Amino acid sequence: MPPRQRPPKPLGTITRGTTNPNRLRRVDRWLAGPQSFRLRRAGDPLVVDLGYGAAPVTAVELYTRLRTVRDDVEVVGIEIDPARVAAAKPLARPGLSFRQGGFELPLDGRRPVAVRAFNVLRQYREDEYAAYWDEVRGRLAPDGIFVDGTCDEIGRRSSWAALDAGGPVSLSISLRFGAFALPSDVAERLPKALIHRNVEGERVHAYLRALDRAWLDAAALSSFGHGQRWRAMCASVKADGWPLLDGPSRWRLGEVTVAWEAVKPG
Template sequence: EPITTLESAQRLRRLNAQLPVLGVEIDPVRVEVAQPHTGARTHFRLGGFNLPLQPTASGQSESARAIRAFNVLRQYEESAVPTAYRQMCHSLMPGGLLLEGTSDPHGRIWVANLARQRDDVDNGYCLEALVFSLNFRAGFDPAAFQAVLPKSLIHRMMPDEPIYYFFQAWKQAALESAATQIWGARHWFTASAHKLREMGYAVNTQKKWLSRGYLIIHSTSPTVVLDRSVGQSRESQSADVGPCCCR
């Protein structure tokens, strides 16, 4: 059954009961199996990164406000990621969002890139943030997120890569805030996020996100990073969640 699409539709319609939801699958057998679940606002179509959008009654093509793509790109080469992003974002309306990432088999922990289609769609998309999520049932350990990094980052966990140093910093932040785990994993997770902020990382420390298990960062480099070759500080020049703006 198309559980992911149906669960997403159920939750999103708490905010907008009339929201149309489209499930896209490259396997024709799975598309056929999903068809009995089709409804007035829920549809399933065969397609890939070029979404199978159709003309509307007015003759204009459908467009997407948001695209969720999980555990899809992990089977591709890293070099295929930029093209896949461009194809998916091409289907987004101006300001639309793409959430692409990887989760564990039960969705208890995941990491995803958040990309936004620019208002001028011809100028492509901007990679806006990197989102880490957990449900706290298995506790909290920054290292656990390394196994579910998006395809664009999972092979970059090595020295001299920003994502590597980010995890080193997060582990240090968790160590320094370990005393808070007496109140539970949620408090420890939140405290580590505030420590990262103190270290100079662009972490969203709003309670509404952290209390729900979301760590949102806008760069995997701190505002000031240490030049490890000479021991001097230098200003970070890049938003290392990925290519900031792409066409």
């Protein structure tokens, strides 16, 4: 009888695992909003919450929010720490499950239409993220998307890079009104690919400075609310030639998305 083969070791390392309820509501709103077309037309409505942390609350929330888009969605929470997987198992239900793994995505050959990894790669070295990006991109379904993002502890400041099978597509910033002085306050929550690039001469630095200038220029609109001021800021940077990929319906939420080419590392 041939020796029994051990399953491959999960790809990645155990992260701190800190999380909070509603921490990822901003990116979930984006996935269930302008990106919902991906889930609606998917042959296999499979979504992964990669590295959900010490508590499975974000995976449960993702499942609940995406069910409003498609009620047969299947969310799989993947964690590299077996103790975290065991702790999450009691919350499993039809359409929501948990398994041990890493960036190799142990899905029995299935290809997810969306993979969300938040506050995961920020804990890796800067020379590591690109290989993990490639690993996940190569496992996406046609028209699938990989979201690599970071946010603060309660989800007031958030940003994420979106990638498809061809590579990075966009950078989104989403801020809670009243929780920042300048849009560039999000700098410490940029994805790993950009967080060390917010320096003079880099594209992302120029973009954040452009947002700041437009935000300050729109100060007179503050009396009409932060939302009006944010929309004016976005309209201004778009008029200046920054390739924004969204419009007022997203801007009013304190969100703005720009093409990756405009902010990619130099």
